[in-house]
Amino acid sequence: MHTAKGRDISIYRYEQGAVDDWSENMEQALRLALRRGEFELFYQPKVCLRQRNILGMEALIRWRHPTQGLLSPQHFITAAESSGVIVPIGYWIIEQVCKDMQTLVDHGLFDVSIATNLSFRQLQDEPFCKALPRLLQEANVNLNCLEFELTETTMLTEPESALDTLNQVTALGVTISLDDFGTGYSSLAHIRQYPISTIKIDRSFTQRVSLDHEADSIVRSIINLAHDLNMQVVAEGVEDDTQLNFLLGNGCDQVQGYLFSEPRPMWEVLQLIDKILLP
Numbered sequence: 001m002h003t004a005k006g007r008d009i010s011i012y013r014y015e016q017g018a019v020d021d022w023s024e025n026m027e028q029a030l031r032l033a034l035r036r037g038e039f040e041l042f043y044q045p046k047v048c049l050r051q052r053n054i055l056g057m058e059a060l061i062r063w064r065h066p067t068q069g070l071l072s073p074q075h076f077i078t079a080a081e082s083s084g085v086i087v088p089i090g091y092w093i094i095e096q097v098c099k100d101m102q103t104l105v106d107h108g109l110f111d112v113s114i115a116t117n118l119s120f121r122q123l124q125d126e127p128f129c130k131a132l133p134r135l136l137q138e139a140n141v142n143l144n145c146l147e148f149e150l151t152e153t154t155m156l157t158e159p160e161s162a163l164d165t166l167n168q169v170t171a172l173g174v175t176i177s178l179d180d181f182g183t184g185y186s187s188l189a190h191i192r193q194y195p196i197s198t199i200k201i202d203r204s205f206t207q208r209v210s211l212d213h214e215a216d217s218i219v220r221s222i223i224n225l226a227h228d229l230n231m232q233v234v235a236e237g238v239e240d241d242t243q244l245n246f247l248l249g250n251g252c253d254q255v256q257g258y259l260f261s262e263p264r265p266m267w268e269v270l271q272l273i274d275k276i277l278l279p
């Protein structure tokens with residue numbers, strides 16, 4: 001009994017040590033990657049169903065790791081958030097997004113907007129919240145073409161003061177989207193205090209339409225609800241024509257997904273603009 005217990009404890013210590021080691025190394029690795037310029041932004045087009053063209057794109061971070069190759073956020077975003085390194089990475093993202101907005105203008109694309117994801121961790125960081133409106137104003141870009149995507153969880157965990165920041169950037173022309181809608185548990189009443197102009201339907205719903213009656217009614221209800229509240233709707237994760245046709249038939253505004261393009265470097269997405277992407 002005594003030895004068994006002793007062994008348990010030593011195993012526990014060993015595992016704790018390993019976890020701490022790993023997260024410490026990961027934090028160092030992320031900071032180093034940032035200094036070495038190993039992060040890149042890929043872009044995924046959002047296709048407007050009415051105008052049948054790309055009117056916006058979402059910036060999605062990638063890590064070009066020197067030995068592991070191109071890493072998607074699932075491999076590092078949680079570590080970046082829990083360690084707080086997402087804050088310095090987030091400053092870099094905003095800077096890069098502003099440069100890429102200038103690239104769009106240089107290509108004569110004055111109305112194509114860029115959306116970027118904001119983490120709860122960034123909105124909990126007071127210096128970030130204070131700096132954001134000023135950074136955006138100094139960036140010399142058309143802020144009407146910039147969008148922030150926030151999840152319900154982010155909106156619920158952020159401090160009150162973050163709402164101030166979101167109101168300030170909205171006053172500058174930035175729009176706010178509610179990301180992964182349908183996966184949270186919050187009431188829309190609570191979320192209504194945020195200046196949201198777009199709802200993004202989570203891909204777990206998009207991908208069940210036409211297979212599952214419940215998903216059909218959920219997606220239809222989200223679209224109607226959003227429109228009643230004067231919001232736009234984007235469906236994420238559209239992979240096939242059946243899903244597309246359902247969304248077309250039910251008045252969804254924009255679609256995003258592998259059917260049109262995976263997230264790719266900006267120059268590749270530019271080549272898709274004005275191409276025929278819809279039936």
Ligand code: C2E
Nearest residue numbers: 060061072073077093117118119237238239256257258263
């Ligand atoms: P998200 O914001 O919900 O982004 C959409 C994710 O769905 C992206 O994954 C995208 O590649 C993927 N996706 C798009 N279309 C399809 C499709 O048709 N089928 C399937 N199966 N997947 C599709 P990605 O790029 O791996 O990003 C994952 C998550 O990491 C994002 O989810 C977002 O929460 C986070 N993330 C990505 N970039 C950033 C960033 O710059 N900052 C922050 N804070 N988070 C980021």
Ligand code: CA
Nearest residue numbers: 058117149179
């Ligand atoms: Ca997003």
Ligand code: CA
Nearest residue numbers: 179180200236
């Ligand atoms: Ca999403």
Ligand code: CA
Nearest residue numbers: 179180202203
């Ligand atoms: Ca997601």
